[in-house]
Amino acid sequence: MTALGRRRVAGAEGFEPSALGFGDRCSDQAELRPYRPKPRLASSGGSKARVRMASEQLPVLIVGDVHGDLERLFQALRLYPADEWHTVFVGDLVDYGMFGVGALRYARDRANSTVVIGNHEVAMLWALRDPARVGFWMSIGGQEHDLAELKSDAALQAWLSERPALVRLHDGTLVQHCGHDGYARWMAPNGGDPIASIVSRARDLLMHGGEPQLWDVLSARNVFDQQPERLQRWLEATNSRRVVFGHTPHNGRTPAIYHDGKAINVDGVFSRSHAKFRRVSPIAASVVTLDALS
Numbered sequence: 001m002t003a004l005g006r007r008r009v010a011g012a013e014g015f016e017p018s019a020l021g022f023g024d025r026c027s028d029q030a031e032l033r034p035y036r037p038k039p040r041l042a043s044s045g046g047s048k049a050r051v052r053m054a055s056e057q058l059p060v061l062i063v064g065d066v067h068g069d070l071e072r073l074f075q076a077l078r079l080y081p082a083d084e085w086h087t088v089f090v091g092d093l094v095d096y097g098m099f100g101v102g103a104l105r106y107a108r109d110r111a112n113s114t115v116v117i118g119n120h121e122v123a124m125l126w127a128l129r130d131p132a133r134v135g136f137w138m139s140i141g142g143q144e145h146d147l148a149e150l151k152s153d154a155a156l157q158a159w160l161s162e163r164p165a166l167v168r169l170h171d172g173t174l175v176q177h178c179g180h181d182g183y184a185r186w187m188a189p190n191g192g193d194p195i196a197s198i199v200s201r202a203r204d205l206l207m208h209g210g211e212p213q214l215w216d217v218l219s220a221r222n223v224f225d226q227q228p229e230r231l232q233r234w235l236e237a238t239n240s241r242r243v244v245f246g247h248t249p250h251n252g253r254t255p256a257i258y259h260d261g262k263a264i265n266v267d268g269v270f271s272r273s274h275a276k277f278r279r280v281s282p283i284a285a286s287v288v289t290l291d292a293l294s
């Protein structure tokens with residue numbers, strides 16, 4: 001038997017790929033090239049002439065807490081091609097549903113996407129670093145097989161640890177996981193960019209064993225719906241015009257809008273595995289364009 005023959009899959013004897021014109025799809029080829037889809041645009045001279053728009057020039061799509069419901073995420077995003085939208089995830093892609101790591105990988109690999117960190121990502125990373133935390137994490141919906149996936153994927157761990165705690169979009173909208181101002185403790189005391197200092201401090205905690213403090217801040221309950229003065233102070237402190245967050249289910253059919261649109265909750269219990277999921281949890285309660293909120 002030749003070396004080539006030994007590599008053949010059982011049952012494929014006699015199959016001659018080159019004869020069928022499948023040449024470069026065959027793993028017998030010495031050099032493998034990554035698959036690249038052909039550009040869909042017929043006009044403007046093909047892919048080279050096509051100018052890729054920077055994320056910040058694209059209209060924004062906000063996605064609330066996904067919680068492992070990858071199937072529903074695909075359904076929700078079908079109307080929003082990745083190359084036409086800047087997709088901003090408010091965090092909590094993992095737990096409850098079976099495909100938390102799948103949702104993370106999808107959000108990471110989707111073009112023009114931004115993911116902010118949620119308390120469930122923090123709990124998962126904490127469980128990854130400290131086995132004593134696994135029980136707690138599973139008690140809030142953590143899926144063991146997801147932890148095994150994350151454990152075996154160093155690149156995904158690194159990516160997840162670098163996610164920002166919040167982002168401010170081009171139009172002055174702040175996006176963060178929680179509807180409260182607990183992030184303020186990470187603001188540099190002597191001026192500087194408030195957003196940059198919060199992101200930098202939270203990232204530092206995430207990368208260097210600071211999960212207890214991150215958990216304290218990110219697991220606290222939302223307050224902006226009830227406390228307009230506190231909301232106003234937070235918007236001023238972060239030079240933002242409004243804040244979009246998830247974290248606590250709002251129970252409406254569309255995002256909950258408070259205080260003349262200055263605070264918006266997009267946690268519409270998207271995941272069918274969430275304990276609070278019910279028939280009044282349409283996709284539109286969690287997935288919304290920024291324009292629709294203006």
Ligand SMILES: [Mn+2]
Nearest residue numbers: 065092247248
């Ligand atoms: Mn959540």
